[in-house]
Structures are given as C-alpha cells and as structure tokens.
Amino acid sequence: METESFFSKVHDVAKLIPYGRVTSYGAIARYLGAAGSARMVGWAMNASHKDPDVPAHRVVNRKGLLTGKHHFAGTNLMQQLLESEGIVVIDNQIQDFDRLFWDPMKEL
DNA sequence: ATTCTGACGTGGG
DNA sequence: CCCCACGCCAGAA
Numbered sequence: 739m740e741t742e743s744f745f746s747k748v749h750d751v752a753k754l755i756p757y758g759r760v761t762s763y764g765a766i767a768r769y770l771g772a773a774g775s776a777r778m779v780g781w782a783m784n785a786s787h788k789d790p791d792v793p794a795h796r797v798v799n800r801k802g803l804l805t806g807k808h809h810f811a812g813t814n815l816m817q818q819l820l821e822s823e824g825i826v827v828i829d830n831q832i833q834d835f836d837r838l839f840w841d842p843m844k845e846l
Numbered sequence: 847a848t849t850c851t852g853a854c855g856t857g858g859g
Numbered sequence: 860c861c862c863c864a865c866g867c868c869a870g871a872a
Binding site for chain 2: 781
Binding site: 848849850851856859 | 863868869870872
C-alpha cells in the first residue's frame with residue numbers, strides 16, 4: 739500500500755524472508771519497483787531497528803557479504819544469527835550464497 | 847530551501 | 860574475480 743513509507747515496504751518484504759535464507763538489497767529494491775535504488779533499501783534497514791520482526795541479518799549485499807554487520811549490536815552478531823539458521827559464514831562471506839539466495843520477485 | 851550521507855548495484859577496464 | 864566511477868533517492872541537519 740502506498741500509504742506506508744518506503745521503509746515499511748522494505749520491512750514487509752524482509753519479514754517474508756524464509757528461515758535459513760538470505761536475499762540482497764537490490765532484489766528487494768527491484769521487487770518494490772525501486773530498481774537501482776538499492777541504497778534506499780539499506781537505508782530503510784537502518785530504520786528496521788525499530789522493528790525487531792525485520793530480520794536484517796538475512797539481508798546482505800549482492801556478493802553475499804555481511805556489509806551491515808557493523809550496524810548490529812555486536813561485532814559478529816549478524817554472523818552468529820545466520821549461523822544459527824544453518825548458514826555458513828566465513829570472513830563475513832556467506833558460503834553457497836547462490837544456493838541460499840531468496841529472490842522475492844522469483845519466489846513471490 | 848540546499849547539502850550530505852548512506853547496511854548498494856551496475857557497467858567498464 | 861578485482862578495482863574505479865556514477866547513479867539512485869529518501870531522510871537528517
């Protein structure tokens with residue numbers, strides 16, 4: 739709904755990310771029709787702190803790199819959360835990223 | 847109103 | 860695969 743801000747839309751899609759899966763900012767941006775504005779997605783995730791239901795740790799950049807781990811409370815909190823879901827993360831890089839990748843446009 | 851920043855993506859080399 | 864430069868647009872100061 740257009741009544742909700744861009745943030746709410748991003749949060750909504752993020753909440754739809756299945757357990758043990760990850761997606762990229764660009765994928766969400768494209769799903770929202772904001773292709774190319776992937777930055778806005780990342781910025782929106784920043785506001786996701788107000789919404790604990792938003793699994794921001796499941797959203798990484800297109801390389802599968804935990805670029806936003808620095809924004810989490812701990813230094814490696816993001817990695818721990820992902821590993822907790824069965825995702826293997828080495829040096830901020832998600833292993834088998836292409837296999838774990840979840841595309842909202844494709845899946846929804 | 848203007849300016850800057852930002853958890854990115856893409857294209858070219 | 861890596862590196863560099865540009866675009867993108869919403870929000871905060």
